[in-house]
Structure formats: C-alpha cells, structure tokens
Amino acid sequence: MSWYPNIRYGTEGYPEKVARRLRGFNIAVWLASLIPAGMALVRFVDGKWKVGVADVLVATTYASMPLLHRFGPIAAPLAFVGVSYAVALWVTSLVGTSGATQIGYFTATALSILIIGTERYFITIILGIISVALIIVVELHLPRDTGFVSPTMLFLTNFSASIVLNSALLYGIIFYAVRQMERAEEAAERERKRSDALLVNILPARVADRLKERPSTIIADSYREASILFADMASFTFRAADTTPEDLVSFLNRVFSQLDGLVEHHGLEKIKTSGDAYMVVSGVPSGRPDHLRALAGLALDMREALAGLVDGKGRAVSVRIGIATGPVVAGVVGTRKFFYDVWGDAVNVASRMESTGLPGQIQVTDEVYEGLKDDFSFERRGLIDIKGKGEMQTWLLVGRKASVAPVDPVVAA
Numbered sequence: 001m002s003w004y005p006n007i008r009y010g011t012e013g014y015p016e017k018v019a020r021r022l023r024g025f026n027i028a029v030w031l032a033s034l035i036p037a038g039m040a041l042v043r044f045v046d047g048k049w050k051v052g053v054a055d056v057l058v059a060t061t062y063a064s065m066p067l068l069h070r071f072g073p074i075a076a077p078l079a080f081v082g083v084s085y086a087v088a089l090w091v092t093s094l095v096g097t098s099g100a101t102q103i104g105y106f107t108a109t110a111l112s113i114l115i116i117g118t119e120r121y122f123i124t125i126i127l128g129i130i131s132v133a134l135i136i137v138v139e140l141h142l143p144r145d146t147g148f149v150s151p152t153m154l155f156l157t158n159f160s161a162s163i164v165l166n167s168a169l170l171y172g173i174i175f176y177a178v179r180q181m182e183r184a185e186e187a188a189e190r191e192r193k194r195s196d197a198l199l200v201n202i203l204p205a206r207v208a209d210r211l212k213e214r215p216s217t218i219i220a221d222s223y224r225e226a227s228i229l230f231a232d233m234a235s236f237t238f239r240a241a242d243t244t245p246e247d248l249v250s251f252l253n254r255v256f257s258q259l260d261g262l263v264e265h266h267g268l269e270k271i272k273t274s275g276d277a278y279m280v281v282s283g284v285p286s287g288r289p290d291h292l293r294a295l296a297g298l299a300l301d302m303r304e305a306l307a308g309l310v311d312g313k314g315r316a317v318s319v320r321i322g323i324a325t326g327p328v329v330a331g332v333v334g335t336r337k338f339f340y341d342v343w344g345d346a347v348n349v350a351s352r353m354e355s356t357g358l359p360g361q362i363q364v365t366d367e368v369y370e371g372l373k374d375d376f377s378f379e380r381r382g383l384i385d386i387k388g389k390g391e392m393q394t395w396l397l398v399g400r401k402a403s404v405a406p407v408d409p410v411v412a413a
C-alpha cells in the first residue's frame, strides 16, 4: 500500500475525459478536507470541542466523497457542493458574516463548473443562482459577529483562512481550466499542421492552399495549354504474375521513387501512378510557357534513368513513354479519398502515345514535334492508328540538339 492517496479512486471505468475531471475532484475534496481538519484543531485548542467534533465530521465527509463516484459522475460533485453550502451556512451562523465563510459559495460554483462540466451547464447555473441567493440571505439575516470567538481570533482563523484558501482554490481552478484550453489549442494546431502536411502530399501545394482556405470550393480549372506524359512498363502483367507481392511492391517503389525525384527536380507535377503507369503534367497547376520543353527534358531524363532497369529477378524492364500537348481541365475529385487529376483530349492522346509506343522510346504527337523540333531531335515513326482518332503522324523523341541547353528547372519553376 502506498503512503499517498490514490487520486484515481472510484474513477476507473469512466471514459478518460470524465475520469480526468473526477481525479481533479478527488484532489480538490482531499485538499478541502484539510480546512475543517485544521479548524477542528483550532477549536480543540480553544476549548470548543463540540464544534471541533463537528469540524472533524465535515473533514471526514469531504475526504469520503470519492466513494460516491460509483453512483454516477455527478453524484459526488453534487453532494460536495450541497455539503459545502450547508457547512458554510452553519459556520456563518456560528461565527457571523465577518468570518467571510460565504466567499466559499463562489468557489463551490466555480469548482462545480470544472467538475460537472459545461455539457450539464443547466445544473451549474442553478448552483450559481443558489450561491448568489445564499450570500444575500446570509448578509441580510445573520449578524456580522456572534461573539462565538474573539474578534482577533475570528480575523486570524475564519477570515484569513477563508480569504487565503478561497483565493488559492479559485486561482487553481482558473489556472487548470486555462491550461487545459491551451493544451487543446496546441493539440488542434498540431493536428492542423499534420493534416496540412498530408494534403500537400496528395495535392499540388497551390491547390491544397485553395482547399484549405475554402474547403467546400470546387476545384476545376481549364488550361489553354499544357503537356502530359504517360510512362508504362512493358510486360508488367506478366511480371506481376510470377513475382512475390513484396518484390513487386518494392520494385515499383524503387522505380517510382526515382521518377518522383526527377519530376521534382524538373519542377513538374506528378498526377498519379496507376498500376505500373506513371502520369506527369506540365503547365498545370502553375502555367509556364516552356511546359512542353520542360516535359520533354523530363522524358529524356526518365528514359536515361530507367535504361538498364532490371526487375527483382534480373530481367530487363523497358518503359514506354508518350507525350501530347493541348488544352486540359484540371480539378479535384472525390470527397474522402480525393485526388487531383487532369482530363481532356490531350490527356487521352498522351495515353495512346504511350500505349502504342515502343519499348525504351518516347512517342509524341505531331503538335509536340512542331513545338520542339528546333531544340530537340526526332525520328519520324510514321502513321499510327489511334483508337478514337484514326491515323496520326507520330514521332520518336531522340534527344536534345547539341546547341540547346537543358531547361534549368529552378529558373523555369
């Protein structure tokens, strides 16, 4: 058995929020029981043993209050307030109003708000009204000094003890309440930062900012010009069938992390991965005049980075890349697992450029070729039948022309 009181007494089985209040209550009543215990000592020394015994009874009643927690979370607090009102009335009638015992009514009301909680505010309002009524009644009907003890004794014991203890209790109650409020604010701030960080991970920073400012807003923007890239690993279905889940996921993770690094380096926006496919957009959500050049630079770097790629079983993995350019619409869809995506004919065509492309090659449309031919070298692929479009002239992006400096991602971004 420990030598100090168990402040959790009677609070087991209550939800943490309630148990915390009841623990505070236990501390408060055990501290409060020291007041009548001390007064009992004074009365015994003064020879007023009957009052001393009554004080001992009051001290014991306060100290036993936690026994009532078994009858519900507000049983003990209500009993405490009731007993305190009765004791304050008894002491005031014994010594007179100069003993300042009636200040305790304020403290009991403040304590009841802390312990009963604001959700039962009706009870605390009633207790507040009873406090005010009792102070007025006591002031009107009880004498200032009954002559029970000498004025000096009254000042030194009742008055001083009442002022000091009630001030200390009120300070403690307000300090505790404000501290709890600050802690809640700090926790809310930490949560906000955490959800902001999550939002920025799944949405472009600018889009995340707009959603944070106006959460109910619909994000749907059209861009007159943008460029889209799709990359896809050839024979992925076949590879997925004969690879363990761990190997497959760690392989995809390795490849996609490498590509993420390149996209970031080029200041572009990854839209998503889907299976083994990887989609990037340029000129969205921040428009940039060199969107096509920047995306071509990324495509070449991706091809270089993935050249010689082997899977977990040491088999060569080749990647098809497709690029198209044109107007797009970008927006956020979904309510819970929401994501940022890009749609439009240029997106469909970019996907087709990838799916009809060649392993290890970057296939682009005629518009892309026209936009880049001065700075990049191409090979004509010829006419390709594109579903939903018919025959299209396509090109294979080979590299940068020797005289052209690569786009500086930092300057361009």
Ligand SMILES: Nc1ncnc2c1ncn2[C@@H]1O[C@H](COP(=O)(O)OP(=O)(O)OP(=O)(O)O)[C@@H](O)[C@H]1O
Residues within 6 Å of the ligand: 279, 341, 342, 343, 344, 347, 348, 349, 351, 352, 388
């Ligand atoms: N936002 C996007 N993200 C990923 N893929 C997209 C997106 N928009 C279009 N695509 C892909 O582009 C391709 C061409 O789109 P399109 O709407 O022309 O095809 P479709 O008529 O739906 O035919 P199918 O889906 O059978 O290939 C589709 O494979 C589609 O999945």
